[in-house]
Amino acid sequence: MLRLHDTSSGALQPVEPTTGPFTMYVCGITPYDATHLGHAATYVTFDLVQRQVRDRGHAVRYVQNVTDVDDPLFERADRDGVDFRDLARREVALFREDMTALAVLPPDAYVGVEESMDGIVEKILALWDAGQAYPLPVPGESSVDVYLDLATEPEFGQVSGWTREEMLAVFADRGGDPDRPGKRDRLDPLLWRGARAGEPTWDGGRLGSGRPGWHIECTAITIDHLGMPFDLKGGGTDLVFPHHEMSAAQAYGLGGGAVFARHYAHQAMVAYEGEKMSKSKGNLVLVSRLRHEGIDPMAIRLVLLAQHYRRDWEYTPSLRADAQDRLARWRAALSGNVAPAPQEAVDGIRACLADDLDSAGALAVVDAWADRALAGEGEDPTAAGVLARTLDALLGVRV
Numbered sequence: 001m002l003r004l005h006d007t008s009s010g011a012l013q014p015v016e017p018t019t020g021p022f023t024m025y026v027c028g029i030t031p032y033d034a035t036h037l038g039h040a041a042t043y044v045t046f047d048l049v050q051r052q053v054r055d056r057g058h059a060v061r062y063v064q065n066v067t068d069v070d071d072p073l074f075e076r077a078d079r080d081g082v083d084f085r086d087l088a089r090r091e092v093a094l095f096r097e098d099m100t101a102l103a104v105l106p107p108d109a110y111v112g113v114e115e116s117m118d119g120i121v122e123k124i125l126a127l128w129d130a131g132q133a134y135p136l137p138v139p140g141e142s143s144v145d146v147y148l149d150l151a152t153e154p155e156f157g158q159v160s161g162w163t164r165e166e167m168l169a170v171f172a173d174r175g176g177d178p179d180r181p182g183k184r185d186r187l188d189p190l191l192w193r194g195a196r197a198g199e200p201t202w203d204g205g206r207l208g209s210g211r212p213g214w215h216i217e218c219t220a221i222t223i224d225h226l227g228m229p230f231d232l233k234g235g236g237t238d239l240v241f242p243h244h245e246m247s248a249a250q251a252y253g254l255g256g257g258a259v260f261a262r263h264y265a266h267q268a269m270v271a272y273e274g275e276k277m278s279k280s281k282g283n284l285v286l287v288s289r290l291r292h293e294g295i296d297p298m299a300i301r302l303v304l305l306a307q308h309y310r311r312d313w314e315y316t317p318s319l320r321a322d323a324q325d326r327l328a329r330w331r332a333a334l335s336g337n338v339a340p341a342p343q344e345a346v347d348g349i350r351a352c353l354a355d356d357l358d359s360a361g362a363l364a365v366v367d368a369w370a371d372r373a374l375a376g377e378g379e380d381p382t383a384a385g386v387l388a389r390t391l392d393a394l395l396g397v398r399v
């Protein structure tokens, strides 16, 4: 059984389904800039999950969104004088190229907001009609904003387990608007942003023209592509609150209090030069730049796999050098005609990954086998082939 640390319960839990396919949703990028190592860490982590679950014989249905309707995208397009759709198309193409290079298995459905607008509007209207949302007039415009009324969602707070004070401390920094006059609760999340002069808008039917808030975009896409409940929701730890908490609150409303995701898992943050890697700080290590510098994408993947997904870490060039050395050692070990029997290593890799994705432990198992092979141990002519296929299938490392 694959066991993962569940954010919501704070405990290690088996995540495999008892019947049917394993259903997983991972929040996707806002396509206004290139993929950095922090993003890549998230998608490689959930790629390991998918590979583990498949290895155990389950089918997987994996949905990922792309936030192609959101403020940062519009702001960057404005700044650069380009159409936001052209910018999004270009960045999505680069993201997919990066993911392919890193051997990340693609989602079954890669879903944009714009193409999902009807389903999103329908969900907002359902919450409104059920008395779980309320409008606020937009000053100086004839449109309305619509907010979720958190007082109608008693399950709110289950995902993060945070106190109200902890929530309010980060809400404004993470896209919230606690000081908007007229809100019933400062934490109520925006469901629909009414039209404002100069902003892109869509037809919201009875909502009027405008565009959806970020959280309801993911909620609606999840429900329309996976249903609820589903098995695993994932993303970076910076999405625990408000994004995943608010998405769940909306889904409880839509599902009449049902469970949304059975499990939540979150990738820790990656730092560079002393601070969390982020677009706003500009301290990014881009996957595409490393690739263009000639770094083997498998070495980039090994940099990520050498870290546990639940521990924050800082990227340094020496980590990259270590990964390049490791890859070269593995390739040398796998190029011999005979080598130590592989089964113990295969079992060891499986056991490490099943234990909350101990990828660093799995790499150490391969290192130990490679050391023995390079020392001339073993006489198994099939070992290298078996181990190479195992590394490909379970770790996504192609040697």
Ligand SMILES: [Zn+2]
Pocket (backbone or CB within 6 Å): 026, 027, 028, 065, 218, 243
């Ligand atoms: Zn999301």
